[in-house]
Amino acid sequence: MNLTITEKILKEHSQVKNISPGDFLEADIDLIMVHEQLGGRIHKEYEKLGINYVWDPNKIFFILDHWVPAPTINAARMHQDCVKFAEKYKFVHNMGMNKGICHQVLPELGFSRPGMLIVGSDSHTTTYGAFNCLSTGIGATDVSVVFATGKLWFLVPETIKVNLIGRLNKGVMSKDFILTMIGEISTKGAIYKALEFHGKGSSWLSIDSRMTITNMVVEAGAKFGIFLPDEKLKLWLNYRTTQPYQFIEPDEKAEYEKELDYDLSKITPVVAKPSDPGNIATIEEVQDEEIDQAFLGSCTNGRMEDLRIAARILKGKKIPPKIRLIITPASQEIYLTAMKEGLIEIFMNAGAIFTHSTCGACIGGHLGVLGPGERCISSTNRNFIGRMGDPTAEIFLASPATVAASALKGKISDPREVL
Amino acid sequence: MEDIEGIIYILGDDINTDDIVPSYTLTMRDPNEMVKHVLEFIEPNFVQKFAKRSIIVGGHNFGTGSSREEAVNVFKILGIKAIIAKSFSRIYFRNLINNGIAAIKCNWDETTFSDGDQVQISIENGNIFNKSKDLNIPYKKLPQFLKEILESGGIINQLKLRLKSQ
Numbered sequence: 029m030n031l032t033i034t035e036k037i038l039k040e041h042s043q044v045k046n047i048s049p050g051d052f053l054e055a056d057i058d059l060i061m062v063h064e065q066l067g068g069r070i071h072k073e074y075e076k077l078g079i080n081y082v083w084d085p086n087k088i089f090f091i092l093d094h095w096v097p098a099p100t101i102n103a104a105r106m107h108q109d110c111v112k113f114a115e116k117y118k119f120v121h122n123m124g125m126n127k128g129i130c131h132q133v134l135p136e137l138g139f140s141r142p143g144m145l146i147v148g149s150d151s152h153t154t155t156y157g158a159f160n161c162l163s164t165g166i167g168a169t170d171v172s173v174v175f176a177t178g179k180l181w182f183l184v185p186e187t188i189k190v191n192l193i194g195r196l197n198k199g200v201m202s203k204d205f206i207l208t209m210i211g212e213i214s215t216k217g218a219i220y221k222a223l224e225f226h227g228k229g230s231s232w233l234s235i236d237s238r239m240t241i242t243n244m245v246v247e248a249g250a251k252f253g254i255f256l257p258d259e260k261l262k263l264w265l266n267y268r269t270t271q272p273y274q275f276i277e278p279d280e281k282a283e284y285e286k287e288l289d290y291d292l293s294k295i296t297p298v299v300a301k302p303s304d305p306g307n308i309a310t311i312e313e314v315q316d317e318e319i320d321q322a323f324l325g326s327c328t329n330g331r332m333e334d335l336r337i338a339a340r341i342l343k344g345k346k347i348p349p350k351i352r353l354i355i356t357p358a359s360q361e362i363y364l365t366a367m368k369e370g371l372i373e374i375f376m377n378a379g380a381i382f383t384h385s386t387c388g389a390c391i392g393g394h395l396g397v398l399g400p401g402e403r404c405i406s407s408t409n410r411n412f413i414g415r416m417g418d419p420t421a422e423i424f425l426a427s428p429a430t431v432a433a434s435a436l437k438g439k440i441s442d443p444r445e446v447l
Numbered sequence: 448m449e450d451i452e453g454i455i456y457i458l459g460d461d462i463n464t465d466d467i468v469p470s471y472t473l474t475m476r477d478p479n480e481m482v483k484h485v486l487e488f489i490e491p492n493f494v495q496k497f498a499k500r501s502i503i504v505g506g507h508n509f510g511t512g513s514s515r516e517e518a519v520n521v522f523k524i525l526g527i528k529a530i531i532a533k534s535f536s537r538i539y540f541r542n543l544i545n546n547g548i549a550a551i552k553c554n555w556d557e558t559t560f561s562d563g564d565q566v567q568i569s570i571e572n573g574n575i576f577n578k579s580k581d582l583n584i585p586y587k588k589l590p591q592f593l594k595e596i597l598e599s600g601g602i603i604n605q606l607k608l609r610l611k612s613q
Contacts, residue, residue, distance in 0.1 A: 052592050068473065069516050076603050079610060095474065102474040151514045151538055167516035167542035169602050176606060181592070215461065216508040220537050249508065251537050304461065391470045410512065412465040419469075419488040 030281040032187040033254050034222040037162045037276060041145045042182075049186040049285070059139060060174050061089045061148035063130050067109035069168035070149065074113075074175055082117045083178035089134055090114050092125035094387040099394035117175075128359030128385035131155040131243065131327035136361055138269030142257055143276045147174060152327050152409065154246045157254040158238035160261060160276055162222075164251050185251045186285035187222040192229025194293035199444035201337070202237035203329055203407065203427035205295045206244045209288070211308025219249030221285065224256070224278060229292045231258050236333035243328045244409050247305040297442060299405070300425035303413045311430065311442045321404040322347075322435035323416075324428050325356030325383075326390040329407035332362055334428035339371040341432040341446050342378040348438035353380040354396040360385050380435070392417040405434045448598045451528045451549060451568040453501030455560060458490065460506035464539070466490075467510070467518040482521045497525060502568070504560050505532040510539020519546050529568055531555070531575065544593050547601035551575070553586035570594060 031039065031047070039047040041055040062070065082088065090110070098104035107125070114122050127133045131152055134140055142160035147153060149171050156163035166180070174180050190209075196202065210217070223245050230238070238255050245253030255261070257275035265273065297311040324330070324338055335357065347353050355375050357363045363385055366372050375382050381396075389396030390408040398404055398417030404424070406416065411423035426434070429443035436446060472484045486493040503522070509532035510518065519542040522530070529549035543550040549570060560566075564579040573588030589597070599605035 052590060065515070069520060073603055077607055077610065100474060102476060105476060106474050149514060151512065153514075165514040165538050167514050167519070167538060167545065169516065169545040170541060173545075173602055173606055176610065215511060216534055219508065219534055249511065249536055393470065410463075410465070412463050412512065413488045414469045414471075415465050 030279045030283055032222065032278045032282045032284065033224055033276050034162060034185060034187050034252055036278070037143060037145055038182060038184055040143070047184055049184050051184045053182055053184065054179050055145055055182050057087070057147055057174050057178055057180055058144040059087050059089060059146045060171065061091070061130055061134055061146065061150070061153060062171060063091055063149060064094045064106055064110060065149035065168060065171070066090065066113055067106040070171050071109055071113045073168050073172045077172065077176055079176060082175045085118045086120045087178070088119050088175070089121045089123070089139055090119045091123035091127060091130045091133060093129045094391060095393045096125035096386045126360060128357070128361065129327045129330065129387055132331065132358035132362070135159060135239070136268065136359055138265070138271065141265065141269060141271060141273040142261070143274050147180060151246050152243050154250065154253050155239050155243040155327060157242035157245070157252055158235060160255060160257040162252050162254065165246065183220065185220050185222045187224050188218060189284040189287045190223055190225050191287060191289045192225060192227040192292055194229050194291040195232050196292045196295060199429055199447045200295050200297055201427035201429055202233055202240045204298050205290065205292060206241045207298050207300055207305070207308055207425065208295055209290065210244065210248045210306045211298065213248055215247060215249060215304060215306040217248050218245065221250050222252040222254065223250050224254055226256055229290070230255055231260065234333055235260060235264050236331040239331065240328055247409060297427060297430050297444065299430065299440065300411055302422040302424065303411050305410060305425060314424065314440050315442060317424070317440040318403060319351065319405050319434060319439060320402040321352040321354065321396065321398065322431050323354050323389050323396055323404055323406040323408065324431045325354070325358065326387065326408040327358060328409040329428045330356060330358030330362065330385070332365055334407065335362065335366050335371050337429045338432035339374045341429065341436060341443065342380070343374050345378055345436055347379040347435045349379070351435055351438050352396070353378070353435040354383065354389055355380050356383045356388050356395065357385045389416055391415070405431050405440055407431045448570045448594060451502070451570065453528060453566065454499070455502045455504045455562065455564050455566055456497055456500045457560060457562040458503060458505045461508045461511055462505055464510060464512035464515050464518040468515060468521055473515065473517060478517070478520060478524060481517060482524050485521050485525070494525065501526050501528045502566060503527060503530045504555065505530060507533045509535045511536040514538045516542050516546070519543055519548065523548060544596050545602040547597055547599070549597055551586055553584060555584065559584055570597065
């Protein structure tokens with residue numbers, strides 16, 4: 029047959045004989061990730077079913093990350109509801125609130141492996157596609173269906189092939205590529221599609237960089253974003269898991285809805301202006317825009333690669349006193365590594381605030397909420413109105429290098445000038 | 448399945464889940480409390496203006512953003528039976544159907560719908576009849592599979608029956 033990776037994995041998980049885009053099928057889920065949504069609507073929906081079991085307590089990955097530790101009484105009560113549910117149904121992989129952000133911790137612990145079908149109660153669940161598996165976000169009722177049956181309905185998506193060639197230049201990051209792509213195809217450009225990343229350009233990207241891309245495919249509306257497997261992935265997996273896995277490659281004559289070509293060496297730093305991730309401007313167009321806060325963190329860009337480039341920019345320098353630079357690592361493991369590498373000292377000497385790992389400021393939850401009229405340059409994924417705090421605040425999305433350079437200069441700045 | 452009748456409320460393109468339920472309301476324990484904040488940043492006093500209407504007509508990419516199902520639940524609490532849009536974000540589309548709210552993909556312009564029009568939607572025939580304009584607007588019918596979920600009043604009801612019969 030001539031199948032894309034998405035079609036192969038969905039076929040394997042649903043035992044259908046033939047598969048093509050537009051088909052509805054019911055697929056077996058290998059793993060489901062849930063976070064605070066468990067204490068939001070999920071536990072209420074689940075109790076309606078009147079059953080006292082979950083299909084497989086060993087296939088549920090539960091973590092608290094959005095509001096940890098609880099900044100409000102309501103958040104604390106939400107955590108209590110989550111923990112009660114996890115204990116009642118005897119979840120095996122209960123991560124608590126001291127590990128970090130779901131989309132970083134789950135791969136770190138080797139739970140995302142090639143060929144798997146993973147769903148999660150968070151739209152950025154697409155991140156795990158960097159590990160050659162299919163993963164996507166679902167709502168509370170869908171989570172309840174999976175908890176009860178281990179299965180979920182899917183519409184087989186059409187696949188768009190994204191050919192990457194070339195290498196990113198100094199000071200340009202995979203965030204600049206994915207923002208550029210979203211700007212070109214728009215935030216509705218890939219609704220209900222799978223994006224399959226091919227080409228030599230993909231292999232040159234680090235696993236961290238790939239995760240930023242698959243994390244943000246949902247900002248173009250995509251259902252899945254998936255990378256082809258390679259040696260870099262094998263190395264990562266050897267270090268992270270002892271579980272067996274099999275690389276999934278598309279068939280040579282797989283059918284794609286269309287192809288997009290990008291030369292990574294031609295990508296330059298860009299920024300998504302308020303209040304739409306597809307509202308892209310070149311760094312030159314927004315240079316010198318005033319900011320009050322710079323935020324480096326989140327499931328999109330809070331990894332070692334991101335912290336290292338920021339440290340290179342900030343080492344031995346001081347940010348202007350009027351600027352708040354908040355750095356939140358994507359996991360506590362990253363926190364520890366950054367500590368061992370001396371990065372935290374560099375950040376603190378530069379005048380940054382370094383926090384524990386949490387979704388925190390990205391969702392306007394805590395640790396960096398914006399006030400009226402404030403402007404923030406942020407390495408996160410969404411710049412919607414009110415996303416990080418007051419609805420009159422403005423958010424500019426950018427790469428970690430651009431965030432660090434902007435913090436240093438006190439206004440939106442080109443990272444290539446300070447590296 | 449019975450037709451859905453009601454008065455429409457028109458919204459624009461890219462209505463996102465943070466618009467519908469701002470993040471800061473997500474830890475509120477009482478959904479009725481959350482409802483007071485629906486669309487407050489982009490459509491002030493929406494709840495009062497919406498009043499007894501029951502159908503939303505939106506533009507492209509309706510429900511883009513997060514997987515938070517609160518963004519569907521608040522509309523359910525407000526009595527919304529259907530959302531007609533030029534296109535839906537994937538997760539939002541699923542969440543609507545799973546909660547028994549008809550998600551209808553249909554191209555439209557100002558000659559098709561005006562705010563406050565009275566419409567009748569036939570899920571069976573794939574047609575919207577705009578009574579105020581005496582106009583039929585056909586759309587591509589929902590697949591049988593999704594119609595069945597809607598008819599059950601949502602996927603939880605459907606699953607309950609399935610679990611009972613096992």
